[in-house]
Amino acid sequence: MSAEDDIKRIKEELAKIKHNKSTEHYIGHLKARLSKLKEKSTSKKTGGGSFAVKKMGDATAALVGFPSVGKSTLLNALTSAESRTAGYEFTTLKPIPGMLEYNKTKIQLIDAPGIIEGASEGRGGGRQILSAVRNADLLIILLDPRKNRLEIVRQELYDSGVRLDQSPPDVLVKKTVKGGLVVESTVKQELSMDTIRGVLKEFGYVNAQVLLRQRLSVDELVDALSDNRVYVPSLVVYNKVDKLSEKELKNLKKQHPKALFISAKNESGVGELVRAVWEKLDFKRIYLKKPGRDPDYDEPLIMRGLATVQDVIKELGKDFESARVWGSSVKHQGITVSLKHELNDEDVVTLS
Ligand SMILES: Nc1nc2c(ncn2[C@@H]2O[C@H](COP(=O)(O)OP(=O)(O)OP(=O)(O)O)[C@@H](O)[C@H]2O)c(=O)[nH]1
Ligand SMILES: [Mg+2]
CATH class of the missing domain: 3.10.20.30 (Beta-grasp domain)
Incomplete structure (x- = not known):
């Protein structure tokens, strides 16, 4: 059985299980196993290759989104780069960098090919695309308001190990030579000790001192023990607002109070976007x-x-x-x- 088959089987099983105290241990075991299998299969398949972009400037922000949402149009509006744009999907075939200067700061902006549902499993070359954007210091999620795929994009990023707008779980693990698993927690944990130890064992820890300094979900514990997680801030940006009626735009703003609204084509709202990017990069x-x-x-x-x-x-x-x-x-x-x-x-x- 290949790693892919295993991944599929575990996902199906996880989807079926009811979450409660009695299944917690087993869910922990499955999630830890899934994470390890994914890590193994990703490291085999992504080498960066022609998709790798060298980081330049003071920080790097990457544009992520479905095909045709206007990522290349936005890169062209903000930088002197010339990325091909067209009215059909999958115009951009590999990541294109550009440089943006603001407040005496150089921000590298990467225009990536569009991702689709299933990207984290490799659909539409998604693995390569996601591995090219995951090392950015900021992700700009660009959306077409008429086809709002915010949750799909977030899920694909999540499934490829990208954690948006959160900090790494506060967990310290120190391998020891003997003494078994010594787990201590500075706060009361919701997870049972049995589950926590089960997950640690699944990750191969036999002798270790573990200090948990925050309350953790199974997913957070698995994150803390996995190698391929990145923690990246994000901005949600709706493009093509020139196509919306005033009423539609008003409703969209109400639904997404923290998002930004632009028209890359008319270059409206892009000044505010640059300021927001600069501020988010701290x-x-x-x-x-x-x-x-x-x-x-x-x-x-x-x-x-x-x-x-x-x-x-x-x-x-x-x-x-x-x-x-x-x-x-x-x-x-x-x-x-x-x-x-x-x-x-x-x-x-x-x-x-
Ligand atoms: N009306 C309108 N059209 C836009 C806007 N931004 C981009 N477009 C159009 O949308 C189409 C796709 O734009 P691209 O910039 O190529 O989109 P992309 O996200 O780079 O697409 P892929 O490279 O295929 O992933 C083009 O026809 C653009 O002219 C906008 O703000 N308003
Ligand atoms: Mg493009």
Whole structure:
């Protein structure tokens, strides 16, 4: 029996089982097994190949969606890249990168071929496409409002190991030489210890110290133990709003209050989209200032996420011991801060 047959059989079985306390252990076993089989079959089939795009710029955002939703039209509107667009499906055959500059930041944008239902199982070359976008720092899910396939796209991403807008489960596993499985939890778990140990065993842990620091579902526990999970933020964007009546657009906005609404063709709403992309990528522009000189506002150091003075020093690759900071992260302008101090966007830093 091939891994594919096994995967299919386990999925069918999972679909049939009723979820309750008495089946929890067995479900855990099946889900762990499924994850391992998928990992094995994916690593065999995807090598990146011609679909691999080298990451460039300060961060990478990838466009994902069904065919013909306007991904290439949007890439062309936002960057100087020229990706073929057409009124038929599967126009784009491999990922096309472009570069977008905003707020002194370079954002690489990847236009990917369209994915369809079953992509995570390889339909329509889906595996290759998903493996090309999964390493992006942000996924822009582009949709045609007339064919709203948001849930399908999300499910395909989920099934290929992409976890949108969530952080990795807080689980620490340390393999040991002997002593069996020692499982501790800082919070009360819903899952029984029997289920947790069963899943750990399925992943091959015989001797290990395991610390669970959050309440976990079976899926989260399996995620924590699987190698191929990525945790990526996302934006939901409805394109082609020029085709909607005012009333239709109003209803759509009501249904999806967090989404963005654009027309890539007319380039309307794209300014807001670029701003949202920039904000979602959590950039910090740090202006460096040599003592006695003006800050360098032209070429900020671009950081992402949490950025401490220490991170800045590391990025510069030089030795500094002290820092003064001006900007919104300090109460007193120009004060000397510790190296652990967290910087905000547009802070000015003098290192010495
Ligand atoms: N009315 C309207 N049409 C659009 C818009 N954006 C794209 N289109 C049209 O939709 C069709 C598909 O656009 P593409 O950009 O090729 O779509 P894609 O998502 O890259 O498609 P694949 O490469 O096949 O996955 C083309 O005919 C575009 O002109 C838009 O905002 N409004
Ligand atoms: Mg395209």
